[in-house]
Amino acid sequence: MHAGTLMISDTPNQVIGVIAHETGHITGGHLARLRSQVSQMKSTAMALQILGLAAAIGGSLAGVPSAGQLGMGAMAGGTDAAMRSFLAYRQTEESSADQAAMTFLNATRQSGRGMIETFDVLADKMRGIQGINPYLMTHPLPQTRISQLRTLVEQSPYYDVKDPPELQYRHDLMRAKLSGFLEKPEASLNRYKGDDTLAATYARAIATYRKSGVTPPCRISMS
Template structure:
């Protein structure tokens, strides 16, 4: 796992479903509560697709600076691949989807403007199989493709432009401070609140229906949705604390039955369990949840009792736990054994790299990753691990070339920018270091800090007049972005 120093302290304790926050707080006229606007017609009158993308970009940048987003190439690769399989079966896809993870034990997921879908690690950890996890992602994809936020705004526009402005402000506030955000957008009469709840349920029903179709067409078990709902209801039946997912997704008893009925209309065969899903669960526990001592005991006990779906996933989790406990030799033995059976598995290659770097075998890591990079160029796991290993081996020029090539394809990958900044810092290239740091700050919507970094870069530009002009132009861009942020 690549470790870099965080640019910002994480201030967001939990993130609520952006769609749920909007629709639970804005009022609708009573005679509109059962209306389902035509997709892209009424919605576009409230907010254009271009505007939706702009707002989504702003919200995503703010989340990077405030929320506990995980910059973990392996988990990012897994959740994006899973999400893409679902998006490929969806209609009305207007823009690329970005799936990202937050380090939170809450069982929750949320979608907002521009195709952004956030997933809490607690959702993956508590799902019993990949179809249950995929059912939640399919539901969120449906919220986006049906433009439920824009449709809610369109309906609200007809009753009160002032409340519309309050709702949009509430979205931004809620992402930074959930309790304050909910309070900001919940003001209004009891009648408008009830109308809004009815509209929310209607949207949820629509997202359920479309989500289950997407789920089945993508090759997952369409019963994943009803199974997941049933698991949540049973798990929290006797507990006072309601999970975040149920707070933002109203769950009357009829919803579970409706999901089962819809799933019955699709043919289902045996769905093989997913090794990647169970490897992701093991990684979340070993890397983000418990202590090394607990994890060693947990995975050793699982292996002794044969209480696992995949033995490889339990062994992988144990290797991570050993590595975190500085038992590098034991970790290395397990990973070497796993790689012999599955030499191209990204989870194993990532941990092999970690063990090699910890034990001073940097060149071994570079050799293995380079061979894999030939087979899978620009793969985020291989590329970022290889670049990090090259920096550790003081091969700065090669690391820079690799990262710049990758950033042409993934220009908003914050971890790539951070490793690139480290490469420039280690090679004493202050000009490029400050410019790259500026891009990191900009990705977190911290434009004043980004501009400060560019001023520092300008001072190192010396007589490079063309470079100075480029820096000045980027400063003006960041100032314009800051203005746009304030206007939104």
């Protein structure tokens, strides 16, 4: 969880969905197995490289240049194959964490709608990127995750549960504070231009203070 995730989340439910997903990784033991997965990938890649090197040397000694070239290709391909196997396993864990997240959300009577909304945002950001190879990513493509999750989310009896107004209010203040302090003042002022909510006023006050370069007489805080 980082500031960028919080900034793109319009509702608390979207943040809750991310937390539920990460909890799925923890309960699934994914983080604990990551080190052994990396070690296994290195061992597999090394074994394939050794076989490729042996083939290259053997071909060279036998006076067969093409065999040597194939051996060198096998060395490079060994690393690539090991990496693809590792990434495929990681994608499986991501899908598993998504499903676990829905289990947790249902158990706590919360909607999974925020997860779909978050993946929609990620999908929009990736549409302009050309040449993405889905087999060379640690996460499934957002559109794939959406199609896998949508049925589970929409079948949940808590699909239409809304965030409490007070929680939404505090969420808006949190995003305003992040915008005011982390974005360029001009970007924050433009983001909340024409907005007369308290959150917008909060963000503009912080951005204006930062733009002025004046040290405030008291600490800016809102909780």
